[in-house]
Amino acid sequence: MPTSEDYKGQVPAWCPGCGNFNILSTVKQALVELGIEPWEVLMVSGIGQSGKLPHYMKCHTFNGLHGRTLPVATAAKLANHSLHVIAVAGDGDCYGEGGNHFLHAIRRNPNITLLVHDNQIYGLTKGQASPTTAQGTHTKIQPYGVLEEPLNPLALAISQDCSFVARGFAGDQSYLKELLKAAISHKGFSLLDILQPCVTFNKINTFRWYRDRVYKLEEEYDPYNRLKAFERSLEWGDRIPNGIFYKSERETLEEGIPTIQEEPLVRQKFSIEDVKHEIDKFY
């Protein structure tokens, strides 16, 4: 059985007190509790503070470009669906630069888990507004305050029939761990949007601010009711629900591709002899 120690990576270079630390330790715990070994996990990340997370763990890692996490993760899964593929992104990374890929990953429904470190700000580039920053927030670049409506990732994902949609909070690690385990275990594309306080640049959405508002969806809440899920995803303000908002059973991308049903693509042996007869088709 793996232990948390097996997953120990480099020393993080995040600001002291950053919400990312909690996410890191919780991800490790969730993987340990699921009994998944480091060499069975591929973490794909983009650019931003979140993008560094895989380096602070031990597992296969592809830390690619800003916003491009999902195409890399999806293709890696298609090439080797025996790996647990976890995509790690920031709110700017995934909903801004990578917005198009986000929409299409939902459509494709590969069996991968997407963790979005949603700190409602651009951290690494020092405090500009992100797609989830509240309207009216002042930054160096938004002197009149953010004019745009914030993007609602959960509502968006539910509207597109994303097969697993959940929200967690970096300040409630035990619940976050449950959500992480559920997301990783879910068959299909799972979105876990994690409220992550950026203690340096986001002076509004602090640990305190979230603690005062966050609550768990009720025990009897039915995640298979899409309309209800949509309704609850619109709740934001004095009360912010956490939990699994929506689930649906959809065929995964890998399941739809007949050529990889017997064996992951990467294990299929290639021999020129097997394809030579192709040339006959041109006579």
Place this chain on the structure above:
Amino acid sequence: MEYTLRVGGEAGQGLQTIGGALAQVFSKIGFHVFTHQDYMSRVRGGHNFYQIRFSEKEISASRDMVDILLALDLDTIEIHRKSVRDEGFILYDSEITKKKFEEPEFIDIPFKKIALDVGKKSVMANTVATGAALGILDLGLETFRNVLKKAFEKKGDEVIQGNIACAEAGYNYARKNCPRCEAPEIREPENRGLMLIDGVNAIGMGALMSGCKFYSGYPMTPSTGILNYMASRAEEYNLVVEQVEDEISAINMAIGASFAGVRAMTGTSGGGFALMVEGLSLAGMTETPIVIAEMQRPGPATGLPTRTEQADLLFVLYAAHGEFPRVIFEPGDPKQAFYLTNKAFELAEKYQIPVFIQSDQYLGDTEWTYEKFDLENIIYNDYRLREKDLEGVEVYKRFKYSSTGISLLAVPGEAGKHLVVVDSDEHDEEGHIIEDSETRIKMVQKRMLKKLPLIKKEIDPPLLYGDSSPKIVLVGRGSTYGVIKEVVDTISKDHKVAMMHFSQVYPLPERDKFDYIELLENADLTICIENTATGQFAKLMRAETGFEFTHQILRYDGRPFTIENLKEELHAYI
């Protein structure tokens, strides 16, 4: 003996069906065939043509003048009448054109009426027309029957028999109503059928036979043919082919699949490649092998979507930020496209770099005939490390320094407990982010400076065709190969002339095996021929070798060079 047929009409009238069938008939009989297509960017209407040249000897380009014009509409007659040779023929259906022509070259054949009378379906008019063209040549009816049988295999016997009857009727009608044609007495060649293949299929087949297992792409003319080919072969050969949301995704997917352990490729045209540039740089930094087909069409922006140009060379050469090695191949014909795609995979995997197959609409769509491709020459070396390969390795480091700059390429999840870590930031040997200058220098040396000289040694010298110590050298690269070759053939009686063709254009070949610069310097006239307005290859040669061509012939109207037009351009200098 050689003939040129041009089939003209609107998009949607079945030009490809007729042209494709004729090309197949000639190649199956054993003639050498060269076809090219000229089409507009629209699905119906407009004016398009499909041209087929066939001969007993090898041919490699298109002519302007035609022997037989098969006109499916009035526009075709008006546009192409002047291109018909004096002894040539124009086949048409006066019921379709609503106009009757009395001149001796015109042969009015009721395509539609025959189709209805004989086949009971007006769609069979195309088969009647094809039969009529073969009738004029008194050639290939038996082969055409077989082509039809194969083409309509899935549609059942009734459709097959109807089409065969229409073909015969068209054939016989043309033979009876062609006062000017004595039987041309074309001798059918002795050799059995030749293979017929175009550029995009040759690239696709090259990828398939190189072990490519993953192809991601977003449709864009003229690269779509490769995507079509790969998708059509997915089931038979266990490939994964993904149509993606955009070209950014296409290249990132190819990189993701390659990282995860399978050979991967993507393809696009200039505009799509503009979107891939960031991902190209990622492949460079992460040393992930990928093959990219960049099929050129005229730009800037959306340009002439269905036409041809070679003006992306310097773009592809300089695309992406930062410095990393890349290789660019520009095949001259489908056969070269096939082998160079194979070599592209070999080099991409061996050196863990991006390699380009750069071609264009012209070569992508032109069909050529060959005796065969020698499959013994296909290279396949698996450079990836799996389970046993890493036994004994204590700690695997993805980017371990080495004398060649190449480090072991392990497959995540398939190499025991070893972890594969890769980063787009500068990284250490293990793949983790660094910022110190010492590691940076070592990594640049590893990625770039150590690999480059080794890669250069893999590049073959240009092809010299014609006189071995020429006074005139016609220099080309990529798809101008065929036309320059034929022009050299026609003028070599009177001149000491040769073609120098580059199909491996970057890095430029070393001069130790063949000092091509010396040969150029010893000639009186060196003419660089390109489908660009600014002579991009000439610029590259000057920048890399200091050599300057005496002249350039440039065509940038979106059309390929033809034999007549290139000869005419040469008149200014010879």
